[in-house]
Amino acid sequence: MPYQEDFQVEQFMDKYENYAKYNLGETCCYSLSLDEIADISSSEPFKLDGKKRLTYGAIKGTDELRSQIASLYGPEFTKDNVLITNGAIAANFLTYYSMVGPEDHVICVHPTYNQLHSVPKMFGAEVVFLKLKEEDGYVPNIKTLKSLIKSNTKLLIINNPNNPLGTVISAELLKELCQLCQNHGIYLHSDEVYRPTFHSLPENTIKPPSACEIYDRAIVTGSMSKAYSLAGIRLGWIVTKDLQILRTAASRRDYNTISVSMLDDSVAQYALKNVKPIIKRNLELCITNLQILNKFVEENSDIFDYVAKPQAGTVCLLRLKTIKEGDKFAAFLAENYSVLSVPGEALGVPGTLRIGYANSKNDLVDGLPLLKKAVLDWTNKAE
Numbered sequence: 001m002p003y004q005e006d007f008q009v010e011q012f013m014d015k016y017e018n019y020a021k022y023n024l025g026e027t028c029c030y031s032l033s034l035d036e037i038a039d040i041s042s043s044e045p046f047k048l049d050g051k052k053r054l055t056y057g058a059i060k061g062t063d064e065l066r067s068q069i070a071s072l073y074g075p076e077f078t079k080d081n082v083l084i085t086n087g088a089i090a091a092n093f094l095t096y097y098s099m100v101g102p103e104d105h106v107i108c109v110h111p112t113y114n115q116l117h118s119v120p121k122m123f124g125a126e127v128v129f130l131k132l133k134e135e136d137g138y139v140p141n142i143k144t145l146k147s148l149i150k151s152n153t154k155l156l157i158i159n160n161p162n163n164p165l166g167t168v169i170s171a172e173l174l175k176e177l178c179q180l181c182q183n184h185g186i187y188l189h190s191d192e193v194y195r196p197t198f199h200s201l202p203e204n205t206i207k208p209p210s211a212c213e214i215y216d217r218a219i220v221t222g223s224m225s226k227a228y229s230l231a232g233i234r235l236g237w238i239v240t241k242d243l244q245i246l247r248t249a250a251s252r253r254d255y256n257t258i259s260v261s262m263l264d265d266s267v268a269q270y271a272l273k274n275v276k277p278i279i280k281r282n283l284e285l286c287i288t289n290l291q292i293l294n295k296f297v298e299e300n301s302d303i304f305d306y307v308a309k310p311q312a313g314t315v316c317l318l319r320l321k322t323i324k325e326g327d328k329f330a331a332f333l334a335e336n337y338s339v340l341s342v343p344g345e346a347l348g349v350p351g352t353l354r355i356g357y358a359n360s361k362n363d364l365v366d367g368l369p370l371l372k373k374a375v376l377d378w379t380n381k382a383e
């Protein structure tokens with residue numbers, strides 16, 4: 001059996017998620033109900049065709065849904081560039097299952113969502129980290145990347161916007177990365193599950209394109225979970241211009257998926273018909289909630305600061321200035337104050353907490369004072 005690292009983030013969240021009262025660990029923009037989608041978009045409520053037989057449905061996802069997803073990436077894309085999966089987690093897994101093996105060298109940004117480095121390792125690849133550093137604004141450094149490339153480097157893995165940092169690879173840097181990959185014959189996997197929540201980019205900065213729009217050997221994964229607030233339908237996708245990779249992925253998927261639920265496919269179609277109001281609602285939510293978090297961090301600068309100021313996505317890392325063991329503290333916070341966060345230790349950044357700020361505003365308003373109280377109680381206890 002292949003060696004598998006424990007997925008510490010998922011395990012920590014699973015332990016506390018369903019009983020913590022204040023969820024500051026959430027990575028999705030506050031989840032939507034179908035009735036709320038109808039409300040915010042003034043559209044017809046979602047209706048299930050009660051007469052429709054529940055078969056396996058369209059194996060790769062319906063033509064309608066794949067066309068809708070293709071249109072998120074621009075006019076050059078059609079349904080033939082899209083494969084539907086059970087969430088981005090399955091899209092990522094399938095990408096590596098289709099592409100990497102023991103003979104391959106893989107470069108992955110760090111920190112990032114653990115799956116992006118642990119699964120290529122599971123398939124036997126040699127995985128090295130491209131560390132995101134403060135002096136580079138926590139985005140990839142081209143010189144460092146060049147020094148990591150080997151003759152058997154198959155894949156570069158990025159996550160844009162980044163979980164857990166909330167940083168963004170700019171359009172210019174993305175172009176440079178793609179050019180470098182092209183020069184060395186390297187594929188690029190870009191996990192873009194937080195796209196298009198670019199809510200706090202510095203002034204006069206343009207939103208970066210999706211990697212698949214500018215590089216033919218880019219494989220992009222996305223889903224309905226985060227930016228579209230529908231994690232409950234477990235619907236994600238792979239988009240690429242590389243049809244050979246997509247064919248391999250579809251063939252590999254026959255063994256572990258067959259098809260994604262017809263019901264999920266139809267809910268995703270309904271949501272994507274209303275994509276504008278959903279994204280508008282979520283950008284506003286991110287901006288409002290981030291203002292609350294910014295104020296909290298500013299007012300408590302003796303105990304917290306941002307590792308990087310978030311520019312996009314739904315999460316950020318807060319440095320705990322007075323506490324070294326983020327993991328023990330996060331368990332203390334969940335168990336005694338009913339506040340869920342994620343310890344930075346689970347993401348390879350000790351002494352920090354990952355905060356998800358795009359959940360309901362009340363979780364932040366009520367949870368943040370408890371977070372502060374827990375830090376003070378913990379520090380007093382230690383003295």
Ligand SMILES: Cc1ncc(COP(=O)(O)O)c(C=O)c1O
Pocket residue numbers: 027086087088089090092113159163191193222223224225226231235236
């Ligand atoms: C970067 C990243 N990729 C993929 C996923 C998986 O998302 P889902 O399977 O819900 O689409 C997550 C979830 O937290 C994530 O943060």
